[in-house]
Amino acid sequence: MEIITSEAAHVFYNDTLDPSCLDVCKHTLEARTVEVCAGITVVLVITAERRLSDLALLIKHTVAYKELKPLYSEYKKSRNKEKYLRGHEREIILFEASARALKAAGVGDKLPDLAKLREEYSRLSEEKDRLYAEYGSLKKHMREYDAVKQNIDSILPPNRGQEQDKAL
Numbered sequence: 001m002e003i004i005t006s007e008a009a010h011v012f013y014n015d016t017l018d019p020s021c022l023d024v025c026k027h028t029l030e031a032r033t034v035e036v037c038a039g040i041t042v043v044l045v046i047t048a049e050r051r052l053s054d055l056a057l058l059i060k061h062t063v064a065y066k067e068l069k070p071l072y073s074e075y076k077k078s079r080n081k082e083k084y085l086r087g088h089e090r091e092i093i094l095f096e097a098s099a100r101a102l103k104a105a106g107v108g109d110k111l112p113d114l115a116k117l118r119e120e121y122s123r124l125s126e127e128k129d130r131l132y133a134e135y136g137s138l139k140k141h142m143r144e145y146d147a148v149k150q151n152i153d154s155i156l157p158p159n160r161g162q163e164q165d166k167a168l
Contacts (some may be wrong), residue, residue: 011022031145048128054105055121059096062111066168068095 071088072095078084085092102111 026100028149031142031149034138034141034145038135038142039140042133045128045131045135048124048131052121052128055124056119057101058105058107058112059114059117059121061101061105062107062114062117063096064094065111066114067104068092069100071095 010103068091071091075084075092077089
């Protein structure tokens with residue numbers, strides 16, 4: 001990736017400072033900064049979305065586990081497990097699936113606090129929305145810098161940069 005255009009690089013190799021070259025350099029550096037910020041923002045959004053997905057599943061399995069635990073305890077205590085299983089098969093399967101998912105998530109004997117999970121989910125959701133807005137703003141700036149670059153490229157002769165490179 002070229003960080004500084006050949007027109008802007010000319011400033012660093014000559015004793016004379018051409019103001020148009022300084023403007024090109026400034027816009028190029030600002031555009032690259034916006035690009036990097038946009039890339040970082042995208043990574044943060046993706047990370048937040050993944051954590052939100054994980055939290056949603058954790059909340060879902062914790063709620064199911066808490067709701068169905070008494071029913072599963074009754075099933076374990078029942079004398080006729082087959083009959084009880086036929087009557088509550090769906091709930092028992094859901095409980096066991098939730099228990100496996102919680103175990104796979106690294107939840108020990110103590111279930112996570114649902115209020116804290118929901119609070120973290122809410123906070124992350126707001127952060128993701130803020131990052132999306134920031135990303136939209138950065139994309140707008142990138143389009144503006146692209147328009148400036150296209151204008152500069154259309155004004156400056158295409159051979160100017162090659163001639164300056166040969167002179168160096």
